Amino acid sequence: VSAGPAMQVRKAAVIGAGVIGSGWAARFLLNGIDVEVYDPDPELARKLAAVLANARVAMTRLLPDALPAEGKLVISPSVAEAVRSADFIQESLPEREDVKQSTLDQIEAAARPDVIIGSSTSGLLPSRLQSGMRHPGRFIVGHPFNPVYLLPLVEICGGAATTEATRARAEAFYRSLGMQPLSVRKEIDGFIADRLLEALWREALWLVRDGVATTAEIDDAIRYGAGLRWAFMGTFLIYRVAGGEAGMRHFLNQFGPALKLPWTRLEAPDLTDELADRIAEQSDDQAGGVSIRELERLRDNCLVSILAALRRSDFAAGATLRRYGEELAIRAPKDRARIDESQPLALHQTTVLADWIDYNGHMTESRYLEVFGNATDAVLEYIGAGPSYVAQGHSYFTVETHIRHLEEAGEGARLRVTTQILGSDAKRLHLFHALVRDADGTLLATGEHMLLHVDARARRSAAARGGVLKAVERLSKAQASLPVPRGAGRAIGAPLA
């Protein structure tokens, strides 16, 4: 398939601007495309603005420096006005064939005849939708998923009259918006995605109807389990991996009999040898020679990243993980009593994680400061300046940092930090961290930090409060006779040039 000349879309028309149409408008605008929207909703402007605001925040977070200048948004008084000068038209009306067909009629009466019309239908057949069109060759389904500005999937499905050029150009256009087109090769009600979603949804409705589970319980059954895998691997690849070393064929042998069990209201097809062979062959193609062990590691890496990301949002499985971590910390044996304050404090250990490694194949520089920052937090907690002190409006801010990078650290290395108190007064705390690799005791880096005590409400320096100040003074005194460590008080050499 030749894509023909690349289509230059400067202006897009959005016809129908509910949740899906507004999402399209946002994706177009954030890609620098001007948009004219038509929808009869009297509250259109307010609702569009709200969706666009969400989209702008989300996409700016994802691609902080990459997005082009936003396109211009115009609300049109009619379908005709909206489509007249458009280079691409996206229709997102309710799922009624008659409504869509009559609107296509209005679109064609005003739009240029070569402009592609994409339909957001979740499952109506393009051959039927285009059947009354004057130029049906330019009609195609481009079915997105909510929120349209964030989810990459768009199903592309042509009808009998759709040209190959339309398909190729629509696919290239959607891809240029950051989307992942999935070509639906065989026209079928519900296409691919919604057939799968609809099966799950209808089974869920039966469960509610039969009083088996509530909507919340049904949602939990997905989001704490299979849903976490579905964010990056579909069912077939997941089951291939679940088959263990023997892969897909083993999985089908083991779970084939369950297809006869009443585990859903949907009857399964007969798992004939022919079907099993077809699945196993397609699954081999899909895996592309990557071993089960490698797929397991890939799956686990993705799950770890997603769980850690959800922990930051403190939501769903991330909230479970956060509570679990706190529970483990409570259960851990406490060594506080054994700390010798006359020696550098050993209060923080960690492990070099995969995403700490940069293009040079070693722990990247900002992670050194992250580890030193966590070690500083451990010291602050030790002297009583932890979260509850901060909640009372007092805190220490780092005002100056000096790091010497002496040796590299690789993924998986266990690290520990020891901290010497170089000095202090009522407002200041001068720390010197040594970062050591556990395995061989190698000194990897040093971090020297000046902290200033602040009144966090006034945002200005202030003396530390009673117990904290006493602890700082006690520690400073206990460590006063330690030798000044090598590298402390050093400046980066004078300019060389």
Add this chain to the structure above:
Amino acid sequence: VSAGPAMQVRKAAVIGAGVIGSGWAARFLLNGIDVEVYDPDPELARKLAAVLANARVAMTRLLPDALPAEGKLVISPSVAEAVRSADFIQESLPEREDVKQSTLDQIEAAARPDVIIGSSTSGLLPSRLQSGMRHPGRFIVGHPFNPVYLLPLVEICGGAATTEATRARAEAFYRSLGMQPLSVRKEIDGFIADRLLEALWREALWLVRDGVATTAEIDDAIRYGAGLRWAFMGTFLIYRVAGGEAGMRHFLNQFGPALKLPWTRLEAPDLTDELADRIAEQSDDQAGGVSIRELERLRDNCLVSILAALRRSDFAAGATLRRYGEELAIRAPKDRARIDESQPLALHQTTVLADWIDYNGHMTESRYLEVFGNATDAVLEYIGAGPSYVAQGHSYFTVETHIRHLEEAGEGARLRVTTQILGSDAKRLHLFHALVRDADGTLLATGEHMLLHVDARARRSAAARGGVLKAVERLSKAQASLPVPRGAGRAIGAPLA
């Protein structure tokens, strides 16, 4: 339900150690519980070690400092030996009622009568499995999801003879392992999760059988779309949000008619007023008063975090996003020609993201070094020492850093960095970054860095190569007459004490 005395599990027995049983063994061991495993597989030891190695890596990444000392693993020669001194028994045999029943018989012959037996069955009925047991009250289903050591969901389902104490104690035990128990209140084939998964899976098998789509296409239809949402919100909450401001009732009104369409082979229940009311009421309970707009923001935040996490793994939707970002960078207008090398270089801008904010309510210290590191990378790319230079085995490593934190930065602030070349020779590059808030030009921080040119293969210092060295010399010369910026060459004050 009173949980009774908390159950202390020091040793667990794992009966059946395929993918699921091995996953249980790993979760138990990583929680500090000793494990005895029985499985007739002659390759058991090797396979268990492989799963445990994966689990150890994954859980250490997630909870680097929190995990207790690992439990002890013993492979038992028989079911009886494995369960004799166990405080908890988990059965993970193939999904055959007769196999499970006869093994339960062997377990009961050797285990203490009060020890709970959890079954990993995906959907067999506990009332039937426990029907021949001597002490059926201690039998319960605890159905996990692969990989058991990472996914939190465990479905808890008792049979007619299961006691409330067993249910409460099993739930508390699974929860103590970091899991999220879901109580299945009504005993039903396939419980809740597998009924949903099985409906989707059977629909997928029909699509392959009918030649509509391949296994890879079906997987893509999930992982680039709805799968990303299912990682943290189930279908009901997602559809509530999709209803827009009008919520679940609007969604049901709009998509109710589609339940009659042939969008899956599974027939839907009639969406009677009673069923619609029940769903809307349960959905209101589930949302707990959180507005649609708030849920939208929560959904978008989770999606942004997950997409960013998958971008780091360069997999699935993360790979799409990575390519999109690169494509946008290529399309962005190039300003290279306009750079005045006699002034500090302005090569990097960024935005303060939500997860850069720490407990003090401002951009956390390690993110300053991350921004400076990215600004250094922009300079390196500018002088020709970017990715392709690194691929040839040459690179610059930062060996020393000095940061002064002058002002705070809040979420959403646009930042830019300008970089002055303080000096250079064949091996060294001395940079001084100024970090400025775009909105008001406030200087937030300075970063002074000494970089050393290295032979990345030998891992030792070496002179920069031709073109790069020339660019360094040209820049140094062009900026030689700039004044030394305030704060350069400064050491952190001598010890105060």
